[in-house]
Amino acid sequence: MTVERTDVLVIGGGVLGCATAYHLARRGRDVLVVERGQSNREASGASAGTLHVQMPGPYFRAHYDQGVSVGDRARLAATDQLYAEAARRWRTLEAVLGADLGVRLHGGLTVAETAEGLAALERKSRLERPFGIQTEILGVPDLRAMAPCLSARLAGAAYCAEEGFANPLLVAPAYLRAASSLGARYRLDTRVDAIESRAGGGFVVHTPPGRIGAGRIVCAAGAQTEAIAAMVGLDLPVQPHPLQVMATERCAPVLSPLVQHGERRLSLRQTPHGTFVIGGGWPALTGDATGPSSPMAGSITGSARVAVDVLPCLQRLRLVRAWAALTTATSPGNRVGIIGQSGRAPGFFVLVSSGWGFTLSPVLGEVAAELASDAVPSLRVEAFEPERCVGEGRG
Structure with a gap:
């Protein structure tokens, strides 16, 4: 019945x-x-709570850096209009829902460690701009002025003012x-x-x-x-796609924008309480689509290594937690x-x-x-x- x-x-x-x-x-x-x-x-x-708008650098290299077909361009236009509109919605979502969501839209940096990596970010920026995703290419002086805590070895970054994070x-x-x-x-x-x-x-x-x-x-x-x-x-x-996220102990605020890497797996943000949340697509372990996910030792060390390369002060902080999220993946x-x-x-x-x-x-x-x-x-x-x-x- x-x-x-x-x-x-x-x-x-x-x-x-x-x-x-x-x-x-x-x-x-x-x-x-x-x-x-x-x-x-x-x-x-x-999730790591990141609000990404610009296309991730590794994704651009894998799918668009060698040319864009008519079909690819149509899907990219459809994709970017969704991300651009989502960015606009996040500005007012707390007021719409009448709730504190921990939204911080301080912009986002996709960093490059080499001149070639920065050139790839420039190509990515040119590709996305006609579809409503606005990014600014920053050289070393501008990047240092915006985020002096980042590694001096970085060659520059693509900055998107619409990016940020919220509390998942x-x-x-x-x-x-x-x-x-x-x-x-x-x-x-x-x-x-x-x-x-x-x-x-x-x-x-x-x-x-x-x-x-x-x-x-x-x-x-x-x-x-x-x-x-x-x-x-x-x-x-x-398909189930288990990914890992980590968090450090608290420290004084040093980083306002969201940070991701143009060539390596990294997303990095500092919460209002001082904790750094580190993600970026590192794999985790899971049995199947119904079982719990768990962190992988190799992903913990690999993720920490990339994070320290980009934000050297992290090497003085302890990791206090690592967890896994069973996300989903469709076609590449x-x-x-x-x-x-x-x-x-x-x-x-x-x-x-x-x-x-x-x-x-x-x-x-x-x-x-x-x-x-x-x-x-x-x-x-x-x-x-x-x-x-x-x-x-x-x-």
Whole structure:
């Protein structure tokens, strides 16, 4: 017997699911969120909290530095308009949600250690500028003036004024509170075991507490997306991608902007309390998409080495914590993820990021709500529809 009914069921209580629920509730939709554990306990809450806008240097080198096809340019335009709009949304998100999210938009530096590395950042800046991502190339004097604590060996940086960071422990809960205040319901510790498609439309979702009747589903289940989508017959290229983050002891404030590296794995920020949070895509260990992730010794030492090379004062600080987040990856050339409805499963909408979901959450949540409400999306996301992404991530 169906024990509960809802217009739209959101599967996943991370930042994307909670943002989607908020925007659905704002539209007056009857929405229910189910989360297999506790909200914000997986990738969203364990992220480094960085708000990246400019394309990461290593990503540019891998996918765009050797030339850009017409198809690549179209996807890049679609990608950068999402990042540019997300940056604008982060400026006002605390006021919109009525909550302190720890947002600090002090700009971001992508640093280079060599002249060749700085030249690559210049090429990257020229590529992104027409699509709304504004960066300024800084030579050594300007970089030293902006961040004198950084290594004197650096050759320069690309500076983006829109970048910064937020507290990942605060954002998803704020979205969920705001959604609840608008009438959204949520069920924690509620695992989805099976989904049946109804002949006349809609779904019956099987969970341990009972069945849920839903007119539509938005799947924002992170690393479980592939398994959930398979329940409605979709084969999506979504793979678990465990990444590691570290934190140091506190010290006096020395670094305002977000820092990433143009050639090596690094993201670095100093919190208002003085702790340095170090990330950048270093791999972590995990058993499978359902098991807990854990740090790797090699990633701890490798990440620390790069961080000290860029910010030498870190060598005087102790690492006090390292943890892992089970993020998701889709196809190698996709920096957004998969968003939209598949023609093979009408009423089932996919919302999964490809590594940068925290940054994009203010826009992806709204677009997902628009799509699930049959509204014309405010931003173009056709390049990331399920049909276009299926096959890209398969070897």
